[in-house]
Amino acid sequence: MVSNVFLAGREIRRAKLRFGLLAGAVGLLVFLILFQQALLGSLLKSFTGAIENQSGTVLVYGAEARKNVSGSVIPPPLQAAVEAVDGVGASAPLAEATFTVQAAGALTDSSVFGFTPGGPGEPTRLVEGRLPQSPTEAAGSKEDPAFTIGATVTSVNGDVELTVVGLTEGSRFSVAPTLWVTFDGFTALRLAANPDARAVLPSLVALTPAAGTTPEQLAQRVNDEVPGVQALTRDQAVSEAPGVAQVTQSFRLILGLAFLVVAVVIGFFFLILTVQKLPSLTLLRAVGAPVGYLVRALLAQIAFVVAGGLVVGLALTVLAVRGASTGLPIALSPSTAIGSALGVIVLALLGSIVTLLRVARIDPASVVNRPSLGGLA
Amino acid sequence: MKLGLIELFRKPARFGVAGASLVLLTVLLLFLGGLLDGLYRSSTGLLRSQRAELVVFSSDARESLIRSRIDPETRAQVEAVPGVQSAGGLGVALVGGRVPGEDELANLAVVGFEKEPNSMPMLDGVLGPDQAFADRTLEAAGVELGQVIEVGAARTPVTVIGWVTDTDFLQQGGFWVQPDTWRRILGESRPDANLPPGTFQVLSLTIEPGADLALVAAAVDAATGTTTTLTRQDAVLALPGIREQNSTFSSIIYVTLFVAGLVVALFFALLTLERIGLYAVFKAIGASTRQIFTGVITQAVVVALVSFVVGAILILLITQVLPTGIPIAFEPARLVQTAIGLVVMSALGAAISLRRVVKVDPASAIG
Numbered sequence: 151m152v153s154n155v156f157l158a159g160r161e162i163r164r165a166k167l168r169f170g171l172l173a174g175a176v177g178l179l180v181f182l183i184l185f186q187q188a189l190l191g192s193l194l195k196s197f198t199g200a201i202e203n204q205s206g207t208v209l210v211y212g213a214e215a216r217k218n219v220s221g222s223v224i225p226p227p228l229q230a231a232v233e234a235v236d237g238v239g240a241s242a243p244l245a246e247a248t249f250t251v252q253a254a255g256a257l258t259d260s261s262v263f264g265f266t267p268g269g270p271g272e273p274t275r276l277v278e279g280r281l282p283q284s285p286t287e288a289a290g291s292k293e294d295p296a297f298t299i300g301a302t303v304t305s306v307n308g309d310v311e312l313t314v315v316g317l318t319e320g321s322r323f324s325v326a327p328t329l330w331v332t333f334d335g336f337t338a339l340r341l342a343a344n345p346d347a348r349a350v351l352p353s354l355v356a357l358t359p360a361a362g363t364t365p366e367q368l369a370q371r372v373n374d375e376v377p378g379v380q381a382l383t384r385d386q387a388v389s390e391a392p393g394v395a396q397v398t399q400s401f402r403l404i405l406g407l408a409f410l411v412v413a414v415v416i417g418f419f420f421l422i423l424t425v426q427k428l429p430s431l432t433l434l435r436a437v438g439a440p441v442g443y444l445v446r447a448l449l450a451q452i453a454f455v456v457a458g459g460l461v462v463g464l465a466l467t468v469l470a471v472r473g474a475s476t477g478l479p480i481a482l483s484p485s486t487a488i489g490s491a492l493g494v495i496v497l498a499l500l501g502s503i504v505t506l507l508r509v510a511r512i513d514p515a516s517v518v519n520r521p522s523l524g525g526l527a
Numbered sequence: 528m529k530l531g532l533i534e535l536f537r538k539p540a541r542f543g544v545a546g547a548s549l550v551l552l553t554v555l556l557l558f559l560g561g562l563l564d565g566l567y568r569s570s571t572g573l574l575r576s577q578r579a580e581l582v583v584f585s586s587d588a589r590e591s592l593i594r595s596r597i598d599p600e601t602r603a604q605v606e607a608v609p610g611v612q613s614a615g616g617l618g619v620a621l622v623g624g625r626v627p628g629e630d631e632l633a634n635l636a637v638v639g640f641e642k643e644p645n646s647m648p649m650l651d652g653v654l655g656p657d658q659a660f661a662d663r664t665l666e667a668a669g670v671e672l673g674q675v676i677e678v679g680a681a682r683t684p685v686t687v688i689g690w691v692t693d694t695d696f697l698q699q700g701g702f703w704v705q706p707d708t709w710r711r712i713l714g715e716s717r718p719d720a721n722l723p724p725g726t727f728q729v730l731s732l733t734i735e736p737g738a739d740l741a742l743v744a745a746a747v748d749a750a751t752g753t754t755t756t757l758t759r760q761d762a763v764l765a766l767p768g769i770r771e772q773n774s775t776f777s778s779i780i781y782v783t784l785f786v787a788g789l790v791v792a793l794f795f796a797l798l799t800l801e802r803i804g805l806y807a808v809f810k811a812i813g814a815s816t817r818q819i820f821t822g823v824i825t826q827a828v829v830v831a832l833v834s835f836v837v838g839a840i841l842i843l844l845i846t847q848v849l850p851t852g853i854p855i856a857f858e859p860a861r862l863v864q865t866a867i868g869l870v871v872m873s874a875l876g877a878a879i880s881l882r883r884v885v886k887v888d889p890a891s892a893i894g
Binding site for chain 2: 351
């Protein structure tokens with residue numbers, strides 16, 4: 151193996167530019183794949199993190215909302231009908247709206263959830279401080295620097311002043327900075343934003359099932375017994391939120407094609423190299439080099455290019471994630487990076503199969519037909 | 528060139544691998560472009576369809592159409608600004624609509640308007656209080672002319688009397704109604720978003736002929752002190768996510784085009800290597816480097832064009848089986864742009880082989 155690496159390494163040293171360019175190109179593709187995965191993960195988390203990380207295991211929407219939290223309204227008679235369903239352990243109203251607020255000296259758009267402390271629907275990923283208990287307190291998304299413990303957030307007209315008492319993680323909504331306030335705090339913010347509001351109603355009813363009832367069973371019962379609402383388990387609410395399935399499918403198609411391109415580019419490159427070196431490889435076979443020796447040398451070069459590409463791609467992704475101005479807290483999880491790297495390695499090998507077969511099929515006897523090697527044409 | 532074409536037609540399989548790769552890249556490029564255009568069209572139609580040049584928001588809404596409120600007093604101040612010819616109120620409510628015979632609700636962007644959008648005829652009072660012009664995209668949800676759609680939580684009955692095109696908003700189908708109808712639907716469906724009579728979310732402004740857009744916008748904001756006035760295009764770009772969407776997708780498209788060039792470069796480098804001996808013979812019998820090189824470029828261009836056509840057909844087939852919610856649109860401009868990009872990158876990629884073609888020694892033809 152040492153001599154295989156020696157042969158492969160010597161060639162790479164002699165053609166630094168060629169191998170460097172290929173490793174760079176593969177790096178660019180790896181970057182494309184990793185950055186898109188980071189973007190997708192962050193996008194989905196920022197879309198629905200608040201729903202995923204709240205305590206209600208069943209969420210009831212107005213049927214008109216089509217599973218869209220922002221479009222849902224639950225009037226009091228519907229809320230009462232939902233709460234009367236057999237199997238409801240606990241219930242609480244949960245409201246959501248986007249408001250312009252003043253935070254850290256600047257106006258910002260913030261998605262605000264109004265929940266009932268101690269009831270279903272309160273945030274579950276509190277990482278600092280405590281949850282709000284009064285209408286003048288709030289918990290903010292830690293990912294947004296405007297929200298720090300002790301900071302003041304005010305409604306745009308200054309009528310409502312909230313103190314940040316806690317920070318949540320992974321609990322953003324609609325790709326916006328997110329605040330969690332009590333339902334009364336939410337009502338105050340809503341009235342400050344629109345004094346003409348006729349009523350401030352919950353967007354959803356958050357439920358937890360009674361002992362012996364599963365969230366799936368409870369959601370089914372609510373759907374069967376209460377017309378005009380749509381009950382979803384928490385997992386359904388996340389995966390079936392408008393846009394989530396479409397975004398996921400679109401990105402998967404893009405990623406699939408990008409992975410295929412990696413295989414094609416690597417396959418082509420090594421095919422070119424092999425064709426170029428065919429006379430030398432034939433000579434090596436003629437003087438006794440076994441097929442395995444040449445194949446291993448080729449594999450060592452593929453490993454070098456792929457490893458180089460992965461390093462370049464990872465470095466580019468880290469830089470892009472730090473410098474990205476997408477408005478998202480983009481992060482690349484180690485599992486995603488490892489999974490993608492393995493995918494690239496497998497595809498690189500698949501892409502190189504044609505080349506490997508070509509090397510394996512070299513006929514040492516054909517050296518006598520190659521004038522460049524001293525044979526007869 | 529002729530020689531290159533003859534080889535292509537006689538031995539098309541030789542170019543199969545490069546062609547297949549470019550087909551794949553074409554599918555990727557067109558899908559990305561189609562998604563970008565689809566998202567853009569279905570999110571911004573309402574604003575793009577305005578005939579007026581300026582859009583006035585309340586400053587505290589931070590350029591959000593849904594959160595903005597312009598009351599009658601502010602409107603009067605705006606209309607009094609020199610350079611403003613006329614103002615039209617505009618507002619939107621995102622609600623569900625029950626379509627007769629359909630199980631699924633239609634996603635409606637109910638628009639209350641005073642000035643007709645581009646694709647709507649001048650109404651002159653034709654539109655009744657319970658009538659609407661629906662966007663053509665709602666046909667996919669089963670909407671037909673003459674149907675009564677039950678709109679919003681209060682199931683307000685509204686009859687579709689005409690069609691408009693390209694007026695969707697935030698991926699919901701444009702549904703254009705009288706201002707009072709819109710206000711009623713908004714208040715019934717979202718009591719917390721209720722607006723009093725005369726109040727709109729934004730104003731669209733037509734300016735006097737010859738007036739300067741930027742100066743009028745600045746004068747409006749100075750006169751009211753509570754508004755932010757944007758050009759129509761800036762208002763489109765201020766919609767949530769539009770700028771980020773454009774820059775992210777464009778970056779991915781450019782990287783993909785670069786990769787297309789790279790694939791073609793690698794392929795033609797391989798092809799040139801395999802044909803060095805042949806080129807030497809050509810040169811020995813008098814062919815010039817330019818003639819050989821033109822043949823190579825011609826092949827790259829033809830392979831790129833054929834791949835583009837196959838890729839375009841493939842993506843059209845793929846979109847037939849995609850879930851209906853994916854907003855994908857194929858704009859002629861995007862198709863032309865992608866085809867040109869692919870051909871240029873392929874030609875550039877093939878041009879990498881020039882160095883090798885130049886270096887071919889005619890004498891090597893005889894060993």
